[in-house]
Amino acid sequence: MINLSGKSGLKKMLSLAYYSNNIGMYFYMESIVTHATVILQMEGEVITTEKIFKKSKFVWSIFKNEFMPRESNEAEFDENMREIIQDSIRMNLINYDE
Numbered sequence: 024m025i026n027l028s029g030k031s032g033l034k035k036m037l038s039l040a041y042y043s044n045n046i047g048m049y050f051y052m053e054s055i056v057t058h059a060t061v062i063l064q065m066e067g068e069v070i071t072t073e074k075i076f077k078k079s080k081f082v083w084s085i086f087k088n089e090f091m092p093r094e095s096n097e098a099e100f101d102e103n104m105r106e107i108i109q110d111s112i113r114m115n116l117i118n119y120d121e
Contacts, residue, residue, distance in 0.1 A: 052107050055079050060117055072108055075117070079104050 059078035063070050083100055111117040 055082050058082050075108050
C-alpha cells in the first residue's frame with residue numbers, strides 16, 4: 024500500500040490525470056482532425072476536405088487499437104469524421120485551400 028499523506032501535490036496531479044484522460048477520450052476525433060491538418064501543412068500539401076479526411080483515416084488506423092474507444096469502427100468513423108471536418112470548417116477552426 025502506498026501512503027500519500029503529506030503528498031497532496033502528487034495526489035492532485037493523479038486526480039487531474041484521471042480527468043485529463045476522460046477529456047482526451049471525449050475529443051479524440053477532433054484531435055485526429057487537428058493532427059491530420061497539421062501533418063498536411065508540414066508536408067506542404069494543398070489542403071482540401073478530402074485530404075483532411077484521408078489523412079485522418081491514416082492517423083486513426085495507427086491508433087485505433089491502442090488509444091481509441093473500443094466501439095469505434097470504420098463506418099462509424101467515416102460518418103463522424105466527415106461531420107467533424109465540416110463543423111470545424113464552418114466554425115473557422117480549420118482553414119483550407121479550396
